[in-house]
Amino acid sequence: MLNLTQEEKKVVLFLAGIALLGMVVSFGLKQFGAGKTAASFSEDLGKVDLNRADKRVLLGISGIGEKLAQRIIDYRDAASGFNGLDDLKNIKGINDSKFAKIKEYLIVK
């Protein structure tokens, strides 16, 4: 049971000491490595442009189905494009809750 030589004991002690030191450093980094940063992503990053998106891209958005995608395209063609996201509210099938859900994924350029 734990038959270590003097040299082996010293090695184990050295490694244990390093491990303890490492844990304090890791603890410090975990506690003080956070916070808000000034930088932010561009506003339109990763959003779908309503004036350019085709039906396939619109269908990929959570909350937009086959019929709604077609209605959005029909509205865009009829009104010669969207002027703002609020125009979506004029489309049948988009109430306030649906609008709140899908607007995060959309942008009008």
Added chain:
Amino acid sequence: MIWILFYLGCGITFAHFFRIQFWLIYFCAFILLITCAVFVKKDLVSKILFSCLSFVLGTLLLLNSYILPKSHISHFIFYKSDTVFTVKGFINSQPQLKEGKFTFLFRTQELEFNSAHYKSSGDILVYLKEAKSLVYGEAFILRGAIHKPFKLYGDRVSGIMRVNSPGCAVSLGKNYGHPIIRLSLFLKDKIEAIIYQRLSKLAAGVLDAMVLGEKSNIPSVVYDSMSKAGTVHILVVSGFNVGVVASIAVLLLKVLGISRRVRCFLVIICLIIYCFATGASSPVVRATIMAVFFLAGIIIKREADIRNSLALAALFILFLSPRDLFSISFQLSFSCVAAIVFLYPKLQAFFRSESIRPKILKSIAQGCLVSLSTWLVTLWLVAYYFRFFSPVTVLANIFIVPLATLITLCGFSLVVVALVFPAGANFFASSIELFVALLINLNNFFTRLPFAYLYL
């Protein structure tokens, strides 16, 4: 080493069941470290103190793993939330394509929601619909809702993100991946391409699991049947596979006339690449570390002790991830090897298998004893986790293991031959088809025997 591992494991288990203050244990560990240094020359006292120090270190390791950085993504998300997050980071696993969706682990670096921008850390599981082909390390900005996962996804997954629109994934065109992992996954893709080009879907799925540890393409019926017969371990990359890779590498390097020491060093690099290519799971990390110690022993002209190598492999894994002590993979892998190292020699002496003649009977008897020793040790774990008991395991393994060995050898040969002499690879492919069909039918035969397995 075994005793240090034992006390460390006890410490981890203690911390798992009792919640204690990190700083309290840290203080104890610090005092113990100093006391050990003072009493290093006293035999009995130092034995007790070193045991305590190992125990306390184990406790600290697990407590430290529970403390997440303030920037960790799990602090920002909830189990049910519709908040849309924009996350910057990189793909931290090999992306899997299934039913038009890519699935991968994503290492988060920055995060934005509710008009606030934060530094972030931790991995999330991403489901990305309809995208171009993705690679490990590719940097992205993703947009979508993230929610906390349930226990089912394991410790590494801190959140689940579904990116429903290709427009919500912006590639940054950079690669943050580690070069060794990138090379390993590139080689894995190439090997998989060879396997799937030349074999039927079923045979390729089985071979992919045996050679590369990729189990996602094995039909659930086959997997279930192997679980019941207790032969599912052949679908895991283990010490045998590591041994085959090392043998192939040694042979090729020997042909090139490279000296023994340099050869060992190059083989170690090959094994590390193979370890990453197969997903660096517990069994393959264990086997790789044990092989590395064996080869390092040759380089420094010292004989490696198998018990110490096994303990060191376990210590290495537990230091990196102490929670692995409670994973089925870790427990089954180490208990199997421990059974072969500790119990098998005792069974061998008890049944006097060394004195059996002729040699062929002796080999069969020894194979039975290896199977019996692993079964005796693992049956408790199998009964506890999977709720069944399979008496047919010992008998099934006597036939299945040699067949699986043959398939693995043919699989590696297929890959090597396909690279140097593609036309010749077809012979290996046909043999593998036959062996896989035989393996599955034989396995089904064993599961249909009376009392082959019992649900608990």
